[in-house]
Amino acid sequence: xxxxxxxxxxxxxxxxxxxxxxxxxxxxxxxxxxxxxxxxxxxxxxxxxxxxxxxxxxxxxxxxxxxxxxxxxxxxxxxxxxxxxxxxxxxxxxxxxxxxxxxxxxxxxxxxxxxxxxxxxxxxxxxxxxxxxxxxxxxxxxxxxxxxxxxxxxxxxxxxxxxxxxxxxxxxxxxxxxxxxxxxxxxxxxxxxxxxxxxxxxxxxxxxxxxxxxxxxxxxxxxxxxxxxxxxxxxxxxxxxxxxxxxxxxxxxxxxxxxxxxxxxxxxxxxxxxxxxxxxxxxxxxxxxxxxxxxxxxxxxxxxxxxxxxxxxxxxxxxxxxxxxxxxxxxxxxxxxxxxxxxxxxxxxxxxxxxxxxxxxxxxxxxxxxxxxxxxxxxxxxxxxxxxxxxxxxxxxxxxxxxxxxxxxxxxxxxxxxxxxxxxxxxxxxxxxxxxxxxxxxxxxxxxxxxxxxxxxxxxxxxxxxxxxxxxxxxxxxxxxxxxxxxxxxxxxxxxxxxxxxxxxxxxxxxxxxxxxxxxxxxxxxxxxxxxxxxxxxxxxxxxxxxxxxxxxxxxxxxxxxxxxxxxxxxxxxxxxxxxxxxxxxxxxxxxxxxxxxxxxxxxxxxxxxxxxxxxxxxxxxxxxxxxxxxxxxxxxxxxxxxxxxxxxxxxxxxxxxxxxxxxxxxxxxxxxxxxxxxxxxxxxxxxxxxxxxxxxxxxxxxxxxxxxxxxxxxxxxxxxxxxxxxxxxxxxxxxxxxxx
Numbered sequence: 001x002x003x004x005x006x007x008x009x010x011x012x013x014x015x016x017x018x019x020x021x022x023x024x025x026x027x028x029x030x031x032x033x034x035x036x037x038x039x040x041x042x043x044x045x046x047x048x049x050x051x052x053x054x055x056x057x058x059x060x061x062x063x064x065x066x067x068x069x070x071x072x073x074x075x076x077x078x079x080x081x082x083x084x085x086x087x088x089x090x091x092x093x094x095x096x097x098x099x100x101x102x103x104x105x106x107x108x109x110x111x112x113x114x115x116x117x118x119x120x121x122x123x124x125x126x127x128x129x130x131x132x133x134x135x136x137x138x139x140x141x142x143x144x145x146x147x148x149x150x151x152x153x154x155x156x157x158x159x160x161x162x163x164x165x166x167x168x169x170x171x172x173x174x175x176x177x178x179x180x181x182x183x184x185x186x187x188x189x190x191x192x193x194x195x196x197x198x199x200x201x202x203x204x205x206x207x208x209x210x211x212x213x214x215x216x217x218x219x220x221x222x223x224x225x226x227x228x229x230x231x232x233x234x235x236x237x238x239x240x241x242x243x244x245x246x247x248x249x250x251x252x253x254x255x256x257x258x259x260x261x262x263x264x265x266x267x268x269x270x271x272x273x274x275x276x277x278x279x280x281x282x283x284x285x286x287x288x289x290x291x292x293x294x295x296x297x298x299x300x301x302x303x304x305x306x307x308x309x310x311x312x313x314x315x316x317x318x319x320x321x322x323x324x325x326x327x328x329x330x331x332x333x334x335x336x337x338x339x340x341x342x343x344x345x346x347x348x349x350x351x352x353x354x355x356x357x358x359x360x361x362x363x364x365x366x367x368x369x370x371x372x373x374x375x376x377x378x379x380x381x382x383x384x385x386x387x388x389x390x391x392x393x394x395x396x397x398x399x400x401x402x403x404x405x406x407x408x409x410x411x412x413x414x415x416x417x418x419x420x421x422x423x424x425x426x427x428x429x430x431x432x433x434x435x436x437x438x439x440x441x442x443x444x445x446x447x448x449x450x451x452x453x454x455x456x457x458x459x460x461x462x463x464x465x466x467x468x469x470x471x472x473x474x475x476x477x478x479x480x481x482x483x484x485x486x487x488x489x490x491x492x493x494x495x496x497x498x499x500x501x502x503x504x505x506x507x508x509x510x511x512x513x514x515x516x517x518x519x520x521x522x523x524x525x526x527x528x529x530x531x532x533x534x535x536x537x538x539x540x541x542x543x544x545x546x547x548x549x550x551x552x553x554x555x556x557x558x559x560x561x562x563x564x565x566x567x568x569x570x571x572x573x574x575x576x577x578x579x580x581x582x583x584x585x586x587x588x589x590x591x592x593x594x595x596x597x598x599x600x601x602x603x604x605x606x607x608x609x610x611x612x613x614x615x616x617x618x619x620x621x622x623x624x625x626x627x628x629x630x631x632x633x634x635x636x637x638x639x640x641x642x643x644x645x646x647x648x649x650x651x652x653x654x655x656x657x658x659x660x661x662x663x664x665x666x667x668x669x670x671x672x673x674x675x676x677x678x679x680x681x682x683x684x685x686x687x688x689x690x691x692x693x694x695x696x697x698x699x700x701x702x703x704x705x706x707x708x709x710x711x712x713x714x715x716x717x718x719x720x721x722x723x724x725x726x727x728x729x730x731x732x733x734x735x736x737x738x739x740x741x
Contacts, residue, residue, distance in 0.1 A: 002026070007034050007566045008460040010048040011110045011438055012625055014448050015040070015177040017048050017184045018567060021439070021463055028052035028439055028464065038568040039456045040184030045177060046623050046635060053632040054438055055464070059701050060420045061434035062470060072422065072432070077471060081479055081489045083431050087414040089483070091387050098357075101129035101376065101385040105393025106137065106626060112533035113435070113473035115446040117481075118391065120500055124481035128354055128368070129376055129385050133398060135369040137299070138180055140307030140725040143364060146349035147593035148315060150583030152365055156315055156330035157181050157453055158296040159574055160189050163328040164198040165286065165293035169225050169314065170300020170731075174209035175620040179298050182445070182452040187213075199290070201283070203228065204300060205617055206645075206687060207680040218283075219682040222615045222732035224273035225297065226306045226603055228280055229313035230264035231273075235284035236320050237261060243288065245322030245329075250344075250579045253592030257316060260592070260600045264607070272607055274682065287321050292328025294318060300617075303731045306603060308724035312596045319591060324578070331574035332581060335449040336457040336547075336557050337540035346583030351595065351724075357383045361726050369726030370399050371718050377408040387414040389480075396424040397627040397693055400716035400728045401668045418476055421631070422700035424693070435473035440466035444537050444562075457546075458568030459537065459559060474532045494531070501527060501535050508543065515552060516543070523550055534559060546571060599724050611684075614650065616664065616715060616733040618690045627691040630704035642709030644673040645687040646737070651677045654737055661740040664688070666733055669714035672740060686737060688712040690730070 003024045010017045018037025022030040031052055033044035054060070064080035065072040075083070091099050102122060108114030122130060134142070142152035158181055160166060171179070173186035183189055190213055193200055202211040203218045203225065211217035220228060236242050237258045244251060266277035273280070287293045295317050301310040315330065323329030352362035358375035361368065368376070373395075376385045388409070399405050409415065409428040417429040426432050435441075443460040466472065471479075475493050478500075482491035502524065509520040516523060527535050538559035542548050548556030562569065584590055623635045630636060644662050646654075656662055656675045663672050664686070673688060681687055693711025694704035713730075720729035 006463040007037070008439070008463055009443050009445060009458050010051060011443055012047045012051065012628070013177045014179050014182045014451070015045070015184045015186070016182055016445050016448055016452070016458070017044055018458070019044070019048055019051065021052070023464060026464060028055060034567060036567040037458075038570040039454065039458070043185035043188065047625055047629060050629070050632045050634045051438060053634060054629065055440075057631055059631055060437065061422070061432060062467065064434065065422070065432040067430045078489065080431055080433060081483065084416050084480065085483050085489055087430055088387055088416065091413060095386060096383065097126040098129050098383040099385065100125060100127050100387045100389065101131065101373075102127065102389040102391070103370070103373065103393050103395055104130070104132040104391050105398070106133040107392040107628060108132075109447045111473060112442060112444055112446065112537065113477060114392065116533040116536045117474040117477035120496070121477040121481040121484070124484040125389070126484070128363075129383070130367050131370050131373050132367050133370075133393065134365070134367060135371065135726055136303065136398060136400070136728045136730060138302055139364060139727050140302045140722060141180055141311045143308045143351070143725040144312035144315065144596065147596060148312065148590050149581070150346050150348045152349060153450065154332065154581055154583065155180060155451060156318065156324065157333060157451060157574065158294040159328050159331045160193065160453055161573060163193065163292050163294050164196075165290035166190070166193055166198065167201050167203070167283070167287065167293070167295045168210060168214070169203045169295065169297040171296060171298030172204070172208040172210045172620050174213060175622050176298075180451055181296060182448040183454070199286070205682050205685045206619065208619070218275055218279065221272065221274035221611060221682070222617055222685060223304050223306070224269075224275070225301055225304070226310040226313055227264060227269035227272045227607065228275060229310065229317055230261050230603065231266045231269045231280050232284035232287070232317055233257065233313065233320060234261040234264050235266065235281050236288060239285070241285065241288040242320045243322035244319065245324065245326055247319070247324060247578065247589070250582070250588045251319065252586055252588045252590050256592035256597060257320070260597060263604055268607065272611060287317065292326065293321060293323050294329045300731055302727060303729060305720065305722055305729050305732070306599070307722040307727045309596055309599045309603060316591060319589070324589075325576045327573070332577045333450050333452050333574060334455050334545055334571070334577065335452070336455075336544050336571060337446060337537065338450065338544055340543065340545050341577075341580050344579035344582040345585065345587035348583060348585045357381070364725065369721065369728070370395070371721040371726060371728045373399070374401075374404045374408045374718065377412065386412065388412055389416045389418075390425060390429070391418045391477075394423050394425045394627045396696075397691065397711055397713065399718070400713055400720070400730065401718035402711055402713045403669055404718060418473065422698065424696045424699055427696070427698035433476050435476055436466035436470040437464070439463040440470065441472055442534055454573055455571035456568050457541070457557065457562060457571060459562035460566075461563065472532065497531055497535070501539075504536065504539060515549060519550065526550055530559060595724055602723075614684060614686050614735050614737055616666070616712075616735045617685055617687050617731045618712060619645070619687050621689060624689065624691050627694075630691070630694050630707065631701040633703055636703060636707040640674065642673065642689055642692045643676040644737075645676045645678050645681055647681045647683045647685065648677050648679060649683045650686070651675065655739040656737070657739070663738050663740050664715060665736045666715040666717060668717050671710050671712075671714050673710050686735065688715075
């Protein structure tokens with residue numbers, strides 16, 4: 001019997017926990033937390049412990065599928081890529097490149113291939129109709145960060161390892177494991193704040209597990225966060241509590257903020273927030289008085305009608321209390337793969353390099369918002385999306401107004417999906433290209449080390465060799481790039497890999513003044529031992545802030561060094577980085593960027609809007625991760641979780657019974673769900689989890705079908721979005737609820 005133990009970073013969420021995996025005769029049979037991991041130190045959640053179930057899932061596709069006469073049949077890779085070429089290239093030739101759109105799912109960010117190989121594929125595709133899960137998730141934070149700091153990748157992080165006061169708004173890291181703030185064992189880190197005498201306050205319409213742990217829970221009305229934050233800012237100015245922490249010389253717009261906040265007194269926002277004015281006032285004072293403090297907001301601050309503005313105000317409060325770029329406050333990571341530190345200043349960043357064809361919505365970070373995806377598929381004319389490529393995504397489950405999404409996918413001329421499964425979405429595809437399983441690929445968290453609350457680096461080689469007939473995701477994406485660029489199905493992926501590597505190296509070695517200038521051949525030779533994403537990673541590590549510089553710093557970082565340290569390398573706590581990382585033309589933090597400052601007018605108009613009726617919000621559970629893992633038995637076991645939670649007062653008024661059924665109706669849809677009556681919700685709020693609804697005809701996921709649940713996005717409205725970031729509104733949806741017999 002062949003048995004060995006391997007270590008790996010979990011790729012299933014942003015926590016980046018270390019795993020210890022036991023493999024017997026080619027099968028992963030047990031997963032534990034890696035106690036020697038420099039970051040997670042043995043912590044593990046149920047999702048990571050089930051990673052081998054995903055890899056060995058009998059429903060996970062190992063062979064490409066091609067639809068013939070309406071039925072999927074297994075095909076060779078050659079046949080599958082020929083079908084892609086035959087289905088897409090004639091459409092592009094007849095209608096133009098924009099006739100083929102792409103929708104990219106959240107898991108893309110969790111893989112090396114998704115970070116390194118998607119861009120070449122999309123560039124070869126040449127379409128402006130690119131969409132992703134970003135606009136049902138975190139894009140408001142990236143928009144506000146881009147406008148303030150000059151790049152949407154410069155995102156302030158809560159230094160939870162050292163803070164004495166943590167204010168959490170619209171986030172539940174006890175269940176989600178954290179997001180846009182990478183840290184294993186959030187429960188332990190939150191308890192540590194309390195153990196060292198710090199203070200933890202949670203603002204959320206629901207008394208979540210995180211709120212239960214906190215010293216105080218403020219049950220705000222859904223959508224009330226920007227009003228509360230603006231009122232806190234008003235108090236800081238009115239009571240002379242503003243302290244800029246020595247950043248005065250690199251801040252623009254302080255006086256503008258002082259003017260903008262004037263109408264939003266605690267008394268003026270009390271009704272809109274559902275919070276007592278005196279408590280809002282005291283909260284501002286407590287933040288200002290704390291030795292170190294930080295405000296952290298997440299999903300509840302993004303998926304609302306003032307998403308960008310709310311995320312902006314989070315950072316404004318951190319700045320005005322002197323907690324930006326300060327240990328224990330809001331800081332910035334220094335990932336090992338990032339470019340070396342440069343001087344402050346740059347071209348800055350803006351919205352709308354192009355606009356969507358139908359509604360004229362702004363492009364953001366090279367993408368159009370998903371709230372207009374159906375418009376682009378339904379509306380005839382030049383640039384209409386007639387075919388779609390999906391990568392690791394399930395829009396039928398994930399996007400608002402799924403009834404409309406379903407019809408659009410059914411009416412496409414052609415659809416290609418890069419995916420593990422026949423899902424609610426990929427069942428509409430003409431070709432499915434399944435990548436190798438998660439334990440058969442290398443892993444390094446490009447995205448999340450840039451969001452980490454502690455600087456570390458860790459690379460995981462494949463644990464189980466991929467089967468001979470399997471392709472890694474990067475190989476699939478490179479092959480698609482070759483097809484779209486006219487090289488055809490016969491093209492060799494290794495040639496594409498060499499070409500991309502040469503372009504990457506050439507860009508660095510041709511710049512006069514660069515320490516790599518003129519060393520093109522030498523560097524290409526040094527990288528030749530690796531291929532694919534590993535070759536890209538090696539180059540980025542070597543040229544990063546800790547890198548060996550291809551010999552200039554022999555003790556520095558490279559991929560071999562990470563391979564020699566399978567439990568990761570600790571690069572230290574977050575350090576002050578301003579002003580050096582700023583990319584604004586002024587080389588300063590733009591505290592009051594035009595689009596956000598102008599949106600305050602809309603906020604003022606909404607201040608006096610009536611707050612009536614029931615509002616639907618979502619919720620997380622430790623065993624779920626969006627719509628990724630519904631087919632893993634260990635994660636769907638236990639009591640049913642897809643239930644409608646209702647406050648007792650609302651339940652009594654509506655005649656709802658514990659365990660009975662309720663009908664929930666919104667502008668766009670109607671569902672029925674079992675009722676759970678709980679005092680965890682504030683009155684006027686009902687709650688359904690997202691990521692369910694997999695029991696649809698044609699879905700080939702036995703466990704998921706047996707535990708189908710209710711798709712909450714049948715109720716969410718594709719016409720509701722934040723006009724600054726264009727992020728869809730998934731929380732605070734107006735609904736009507738009635739009891740069913």
